[in-house]
Amino acid sequence: MLLTAFWFFASLMILFALSVVLLRNPVSCAMSLVMCFISLAALFVTLDATFIGIIQVLVYAGAVMVLFLFIIMLLDLRAEKTRRLNFGATLGGSLVVAAFLAILVQVINADPALSKPLPTLPAQAPDVKMIGFTLFHSFGLPFEVVGVLLLSATAGVIVLSRKSLR
């Protein structure tokens, strides 16, 4: 059952990812990305990481993508006109991606430890509790630092958005 879920959501995710890269209209791209993230959240749930999946939907699909859509609307972007295709650049980019994939597949196939089936979990402990525990127990300092980071990001955005940069 889990396998079917995996294949379904994985292919959905890849499909939407491809459409992000291939579609012309930026709004379409954004919506495809939203769907991609939702599929990704489903994959997280299959991995028993429900908290992460919810966070993914709430923050990424919910906040980040909405921000993207706001900006697209603000800048009033139309579908980009196709310019002359730079053959060399396209070729180079495709080659890099292909090389990356080739190496990845080779590495994964070479390691037998990666082909083990899903190990069983002893008890259905709520993962939120465990994540919270780990977060505040071992990662207290990074947590605070990330807080400061968010603050500085907020300040930065406000400064950058001023009409005239004095």
Place this chain on the structure above:
Amino acid sequence: MHLSTVAWITLVVPLVAAALILLVTRTSKPLAAGLAILSALIACAGGWILFLGNAEGTFLGFNWIDFGNAFSIPFALALDPLSRTMLVVVTTISPLVFIYSIGYMREEEGFWRFFAGLALFLFSMLGIVLADNLVMMFIFWELVGVSSYILIGHYFGKDSAADAAKQAFLVNRIGDFGFMLGILLFWVATGTFTFAGINGAAGVFVQNPTLLGIACVLIFCGTVGKSAQFPLHVWLPNSMEGPTPVSSLLHAATMVAAGVYLLARIFPILSASPGACEVVAVTGAITALGAGILATQQDDIKGILAYSTISQLGYMVAGAGLAVSAALPMFHLFTHAFFKCLLFLTAGSVIIGMHHEQNIWQMGGLGKKMPVTFLTYLCGMLALSGCFFFSGHYSKDLIMACSYEHHRTVFWMLVVAAALTPFYMTRQAMVVFFGKPRSEHARHAHESPLVMLVPLILLAIPAVCAGYPFVEHYFFHEIGSLAEPEVPHFVEIVFAAAFFLGLGAAALIYRNVEKDPIRIPFFEHRFYIDDLYFWIVRVIQGGIARLFSFIDRWFIDGILVRGSATVVWTVGFALRFLQVGNIQAYAFFFGAGVVGLIYLLLTVK
């Protein structure tokens, strides 16, 4: 007052005088001269007090460098019979020359500069005489060279004078290089710099006589430079560009004698090395003979005396190389200082009387016009030629007699030089003082003022008497033995024959002649040694300099410095083309780099 205090006062007072003259007396001639003469008189008094009081011992001033036993150079004065006698010579002649200079330099410019230089020289010379160790002596050695440079170049506006001063200093430097190496070699072997320590260290060299020989010859290099021995003699004739009092004091009596004094100082260890003594004796003999030959063709009144000085220094050096006693060369130094200084001062008197004309062929018949000068000149000339009853006879013949026993070749060379000496001196006397005047200046010559004549008269006395046995005994009996060696009778006849032959030949040839009947270009051009040196400097040193200039310009500058800069620039220029400004190009480079890196990490274990 304690004798050590006297010694320090004697040394330091001339330096103080020099400093004061430099600072205070630009405008006042009497003050400059007075300060210098006062300091010389104080030094003279101090020297005699030390001599008569038989001052003995080492008076420590301060420890200049002190690393314990390993390396220590104290600044100390050493009083012993040798330094006492030398002190008397230096401090007695100096005041006389200083007083003479008042008259000689009366109308010259730079009066105060001259006396400051003289005072500085006196200080440096006393430092050499009183030094207790080789390094201190070397320091004062160089100071004497500096004073000589200053004084030779007194008329620095004249190119020839400036060049002569430079040449004197540089040629001396070549000798001093060897001197320094010798000092270091002695230190490595014996661990000490003091004369007392080195002279007693013959035992160290028993295993290694060649090392001792080399060390002694290196120290002798200092003498070769300072005392104008062959081949570093070229500076002395040119140093005659300086005023005549300088020529008489520095380049006749005292400074050039410092080289001989050095040999006497290290005599115990020098005599322990037969090889070094051989080198010293032969060099002295060659110098004596060669300079004697060259003196016969000189036309400048001071030039003749300069070559004569070189020749007599050769005698002293040869005497030291005979390894008989330290007193042998010192005795001739003693007598030579007096009569040579006298001769130069008389030459100066002649030059002043001739309104600064120095060519002897413009002179003539001055004997009648300048009687005092002429008489004192005769005293000096006869002493130099080795005439009986004059001082030079005793010291010169003693050296020649000793050489008969020890070294036959040296003996014959010295005998020939002994024949040449009266020859060229009589030539000078005949042309300058006898005969008819050959020019206007000569016709109108007059005697010099009293301030110049009194030193002449005072110096004539020791020129006659300084060789007499009681004088010799008084000054030298503690330094070493001056016993007459046993020589066959014919040797004494040879000496007398040499004297009369030289004198008579010159008297005959140069009687009433208008110009020099003998012209030998080879001798006139000083054996072409000057030209040889000039060629060496121009071709070899110039060639090496050009080579280094080439390396510096093309290799170091071009390849190493500018080349490396160009390489860096080129690489930077090439890398600049990666800055295309296109973000996706950067992303491409980035991605390709990462993929490549992963690949490398995975494949290259």
Place this chain on the structure above:
Amino acid sequence: MTPTLANYLIASGLLFAIGLGGVMLRRSIIIIFMSLEMMLSAANLSLVAFSRYGLVAGHQNFDAQVLVFFIITVAAAEVAVGLAIIVSLYRARQTTHVEDLDTLKF
């Protein structure tokens, strides 16, 4: 039958590759930015997969999930600032085409 770790990793790799391709091949800066987010999410997927398959003392490796938490937070901050920059850029240059933004060259 359960999916293996390799499956998840290949899925994550594919997602990353597609994102990389989007960064290098698309010419609208907004799309590039979106592809960037895709790459970050691919990394998150890998992390969560490792967290599930690399059990520590019987339960998932929660350190990885905390790391994913941080990544998401930082990505959100980054998007905010990045979009603000893009807006300023648009105001200055009136274009979002990446080839027009090329003044930083030698």
